[in-house]
Amino acid sequence: MTKLLTVSPARCIGCRTCEVACAFRHLEDGVPGRSRVQVRAVGRDVWVPLLCLQCEEAACVKACPVFALWRSSTTGAIDVQPERCVRCNACVPACPFGNMSVESADKAVIKCDVCGGDPACARFCPTRALEYIEV
Amino acid sequence: MLNLDVNGRRVTVPKASTLLSAIRAAGFDVPTLCHHEAVEPYGACRLCVVEVRERGRSKTRVVTACNYPARAGLQVETESEAVLETRREVLDLLLARCPGSEVIRGLAAEAGLHRSSFPPDRNRDDCILCGLCVRICEKLGFSAIGMAGRGAHREVAAPLKEAPPDCVGCGSCARVCPTDNISLVDRDGMRSIWGRDFELVRCASCGRAYITREYQASRVEGSGLPAEHFELCDECSRARLAKTMFAHMALGPDAREEASDD
Numbered sequence: 351m352t353k354l355l356t357v358s359p360a361r362c363i364g365c366r367t368c369e370v371a372c373a374f375r376h377l378e379d380g381v382p383g384r385s386r387v388q389v390r391a392v393g394r395d396v397w398v399p400l401l402c403l404q405c406e407e408a409a410c411v412k413a414c415p416v417f418a419l420w421r422s423s424t425t426g427a428i429d430v431q432p433e434r435c436v437r438c439n440a441c442v443p444a445c446p447f448g449n450m451s452v453e454s455a456d457k458a459v460i461k462c463d464v465c466g467g468d469p470a471c472a473r474f475c476p477t478r479a480l481e482y483i484e485v
Numbered sequence: 486m487l488n489l490d491v492n493g494r495r496v497t498v499p500k501a502s503t504l505l506s507a508i509r510a511a512g513f514d515v516p517t518l519c520h521h522e523a524v525e526p527y528g529a530c531r532l533c534v535v536e537v538r539e540r541g542r543s544k545t546r547v548v549t550a551c552n553y554p555a556r557a558g559l560q561v562e563t564e565s566e567a568v569l570e571t572r573r574e575v576l577d578l579l580l581a582r583c584p585g586s587e588v589i590r591g592l593a594a595e596a597g598l599h600r601s602s603f604p605p606d607r608n609r610d611d612c613i614l615c616g617l618c619v620r621i622c623e624k625l626g627f628s629a630i631g632m633a634g635r636g637a638h639r640e641v642a643a644p645l646k647e648a649p650p651d652c653v654g655c656g657s658c659a660r661v662c663p664t665d666n667i668s669l670v671d672r673d674g675m676r677s678i679w680g681r682d683f684e685l686v687r688c689a690s691c692g693r694a695y696i697t698r699e700y701q702a703s704r705v706e707g708s709g710l711p712a713e714h715f716e717l718c719d720e721c722s723r724a725r726l727a728k729t730m731f732a733h734m735a736l737g738p739d740a741r742e743e744a745s746d747d
Contacts, residue, residue: 359734390727398727412708415625416523433522436621437660440704443696443715448722457660 354485355464357399362479364389364397368471375470384453386462387471399480402449402462404428413444425467432458489559504550513563515550518663519615524624526552529615531575536562547571577601586611586664611664618658627651643679654683654697688718
């Protein structure tokens, strides 16, 4: 049984609750800029929450020279191992979707890890624009 | 798998584990500066000292946890008097070597040391000679920097102390340095490190500079990814994804056109 974090932009109202929930869950300091989900405005009054798509053939994994990224056997998400990350930042531009970030306190890259199987963004999204569902 | 006791708590770890990983698996921690999971344990900073008693022995020893093998029946103490004493001594020396380093000062203060009992060396930089930068550079396959000199003259340097020809300017050395001693300056689309200036690649869309041309070429070759992967910055890639998702959403053809016009 695989669970996926799905995005339905049509339901997003741009409240950015997901960003705050994510920032707090990851104990950074609650700064939304350090969130792993980013809400972007496209055109007028249209919002798209963006987060890691956990690609089958992930560019971040290929770009990493030290194998600090691998797929979790429990969640299926690609996890960063901060203790292995050498902070070369190659994965940041390599991700074709811009979902790797360096905005962490310890300079290691950060990305969505679906909160280990209980994504805070989906839990707090008031309109189910983000959902963690079985597929 | 093997069992050992850390501060009286039983922990089971895989064979060939280090003491440090066993300590962390047991839910305890010891300070480290030179340790990094991407490279082999090195035992340079000496901060991870712990007291161990082998099975069937009465004597204890103080060892560095990062490069000591976890063995069955080992009894480990991470906060014993001998450990704290040794760690304080190590920090006393480090504090004399780099009195200006915030990291060292913080660790020393935690150990109750506010000034070194040795005369401080005011003319030195904050390098603690842990060699992490050198080891990471080697791991990445560049080996642009190394250790030079002996004894009191030992230092991290590029060959012949000139601008290192093998450096690609990835900046990993500066970012992993535990005392932030390596200077990396990004300004006006150029990166300066180790006395070399690198041109930074600018994002094809917004012009923001983010990776050196040399490191980009190296990662394109090493990863097998097409070069286009490194042509946009993360912000612009994200904007592109937003547009794509928007265009595919059921908003009708007008909205799709609007998205593609931007």
